[in-house]
Amino acid sequence: MEASTISQVKGEEVTGCPVMHQDFSTTRDLGDYWALANDLRESCPHFYNKYAGGGYWVFTRHEAVKDIYKTPEIFSSESITPWEPNPIYRFVPTQVDAPDHIKYRRILNPWFSPKAMEAAAPMMRELCRSFIEPLVAKGRGDFIEDFALLYPTAAFLSVIGVPVSYTEQFAEWVDMFFGGFGGDPEGAENMGKALSEMRVFWSEQLADRRINPQPEGDLFTYLLNSTVDDEPLDEEVLLDMCTVLTLAGLDTTRAELGYMFHHLALNPEDRQKLIDDPELAPLAVEETLRYYTIIFGDGRKVTRDIEFHGVQLKKGDMVYALVSGANRDPRHWERADEFVIDRKKNNHFGFASGPHRCLGMHLARREMAIAVQEWLSVIPNFELDSDATLKERGGGAMMALETLPLRWEVGS
Amino acid sequence: MKLQVTTACQGHGRCYSLAPQYLESDDEGFVTIRGGDPIEIPDDQRELAVELVGTCPESAIVVIDD
Numbered sequence: 001m002e003a004s005t006i007s008q009v010k011g012e013e014v015t016g017c018p019v020m021h022q023d024f025s026t027t028r029d030l031g032d033y034w035a036l037a038n039d040l041r042e043s044c045p046h047f048y049n050k051y052a053g054g055g056y057w058v059f060t061r062h063e064a065v066k067d068i069y070k071t072p073e074i075f076s077s078e079s080i081t082p083w084e085p086n087p088i089y090r091f092v093p094t095q096v097d098a099p100d101h102i103k104y105r106r107i108l109n110p111w112f113s114p115k116a117m118e119a120a121a122p123m124m125r126e127l128c129r130s131f132i133e134p135l136v137a138k139g140r141g142d143f144i145e146d147f148a149l150l151y152p153t154a155a156f157l158s159v160i161g162v163p164v165s166y167t168e169q170f171a172e173w174v175d176m177f178f179g180g181f182g183g184d185p186e187g188a189e190n191m192g193k194a195l196s197e198m199r200v201f202w203s204e205q206l207a208d209r210r211i212n213p214q215p216e217g218d219l220f221t222y223l224l225n226s227t228v229d230d231e232p233l234d235e236e237v238l239l240d241m242c243t244v245l246t247l248a249g250l251d252t253t254r255a256e257l258g259y260m261f262h263h264l265a266l267n268p269e270d271r272q273k274l275i276d277d278p279e280l281a282p283l284a285v286e287e288t289l290r291y292y293t294i295i296f297g298d299g300r301k302v303t304r305d306i307e308f309h310g311v312q313l314k315k316g317d318m319v320y321a322l323v324s325g326a327n328r329d330p331r332h333w334e335r336a337d338e339f340v341i342d343r344k345k346n347n348h349f350g351f352a353s354g355p356h357r358c359l360g361m362h363l364a365r366r367e368m369a370i371a372v373q374e375w376l377s378v379i380p381n382f383e384l385d386s387d388a389t390l391k392e393r394g395g396g397a398m399m400a401l402e403t404l405p406l407r408w409e410v411g412s
Numbered sequence: 413m414k415l416q417v418t419t420a421c422q423g424h425g426r427c428y429s430l431a432p433q434y435l436e437s438d439d440e441g442f443v444t445i446r447g448g449d450p451i452e453i454p455d456d457q458r459e460l461a462v463e464l465v466g467t468c469p470e471s472a473i474v475v476i477d478d
Contacts, residue, residue, distance in 0.1 A: 106440070112441075344430060347426070347468055353424070
């Protein structure tokens with residue numbers, strides 16, 4: 001890690017704050033990003049990360065990350081990517097602040113509530129089985145490509161009322177988008193293309209539902225009938241909402257499933273605990289979200305000059321709350337660096353916290369718990385099918401294993 | 413010992429999955445305490461109470477000792 005203590009940053013006096021030059025968008029070996037987060041957190045509570053044309057503050061420890069999430073009036077969500085303070089997309093309601101934010105959440109919360117997801121669970125389980133069944137007799141496969149990219153996508157589409165036959169198309173768009181999200185210039189073109197193609201799809205769906213409203217189980221009809229301040233949502237807002245739901249809902253679950261099954265492939269004793277007690281799956285999911293968090297960090301824009309955890313922040317500065325650092329901070333966690341499958345006091349930030357906590361968390365948890373239960377019921381024993389070091393996509397976007405080759409006994 | 417939920421709740425839902433006998437979700441996912449807030453819980457449930465406090469990312473659950 002390159003870090004040098006300097007006193008001049010952006011022409012302002014900064015006492016003793018180390019400066020680093022880190023690119024969080026690059027693909028690295030599996031585990032390197034969490035190791036980096038541990039190093040950063042233990043060497044300093046905050047850094048200034050400088051890159052060509054800009055820079056932002058990084059807060060590495062649990063206490064500061066918690067305070068950033070707890071004070072959205074100071075840490076605005078106008079931009080959530082500190083390397084891009086003025087992004088080309090606008091996620092609604094992700095990048096909307098108070099007082100409007102809650103109005104949009106009030107619309108969306110019930111659709112993705114625990115009760116709604118409980119009602120959707122049998123359908124999710126059925127979909128999950130349909131993706132696992134053809135794999136059982138194959139004896140090997142890439143868990144990401146054959147399962148983790150597809151099942152959460154299909155489950156999400158069915159929850160919002162889009163035919164699951166669009167699963168592969170959506171998986172492709174989401175992959176293209178996140179290729180550019182972390183700031184990699186080579187990915188920018190594909191990112192733009194995916195965004196515009198998705199918007200065309202959503203606007204066709206919306207146009208269709210204006211003529212053919214579907215009273216049950218169709219998010220588009222529901223959104224078209226929803227109001228903010230007694231006004232219907234305009235087309236731009238509707239498209240922004242649909243886009244963020246897709247981007248936030250598909251890639252993330254694929255990524256967490258990848259890390260969870262990687263862990264289970266390497267830790268047969270944890271696998272056995274889940275086989276013996278499938279009801280343990282929800283706790284195992286939470287621990288996966290803590291220990292293998294895919295949010296390397298979460299960006300916010302500072303709304304006013306303020307001293308925060310020893311740093312003088314200026315209005316307009318970007319900060320990066322290092323969630324991956326916080327989720328393994330030994331100042332907060334007992335056995336911070338251990339995967340404790342039945343951990344109960346697990347107030348991790350894997351779904352963020354504060355008013356912008358992940359809307360789809362109840363969907364994601366269900367999907368993951370169902371995936372573990374269903375997979376283990378037919379493929380109880382599996383292991384890594386590669387000696388090569390696995391790679392993970394950079395933490396600039398959500399971290400994700402690129403591949404996960406697994407093998408298992410046929411007929412086991 | 414009493415259990416109380418503050419307005420800091422953002423609807424993470426971990427508490428009501430750990431203690432469905434005391435807590436439940438409203439239609440948006442925010443927690444409500446069954447039978448009034450705060451609610452009296454027996455002293456032998458202290459471990460559960462501590463888990464509930466420790467499971468909330470918003471520090472929205474408070475235990476009040478009598």
